[in-house]
Amino acid sequence: MTVQQPTEQNTRLIEQGRGQRHLHRAVAGLTKLGVSILGSRVLYVKGRKTGEWRANPVNLLTYEGDRYLVAPRGHTQWVRNLRVAGNGRLRVGRRVEEFVATELADDDKPALLRAYLRRWKFEVGMFFDGVDATASDEKLREIAPGYPVFRITEAAG
Secondary structure, eight states: OOOOOOOTGGGOBOOOOHHHHHHHHHHHHHHHTTOOSTTEEEEEEEOTTTOOEEEEEEEEEEETTEEEEEOTTBSOHHHHHHHHHOEEEEEETTEEEEEEEEEOOGGGOHHHHHHHHHHHHHHHGGGGTTOOTTSOHHHHHHHGGGSOEEEEEEOOO
16 A cells, blocks of 8 residues: 655645534434445544544445545545555445455546546535546546545455
């Protein structure tokens, strides 16, 4: 797993507002009950400082047979924790899947960012500063450092 050195673009972080926190709690609650909203999962990652499990609702993107987590808000706490832990859990209802995460290089992100925007622009478009699924590969590559992407694979065992 590659850990990027901090720059202005790869430290991009958009904090949640009060309304977004309430919405995330509702989505996480439904997902924990087994109601996945357009592919939603609850992500569990151990905190990099405390070692305690942290939970966040995420959208699981499936693209060309592989699965990915995209961070539309940038370098959030779950992103930082996942970089350190290298693994985590995804939950829908009672089904819990353990996984290993590999962070992608910026040059590998354009097609994934486009697919993510195509699927969830209505939900996350505000975090992409006017960039949408019709953007050129060049534009998506330009913004890629601000949007961490992880390929997830099922953990062995």
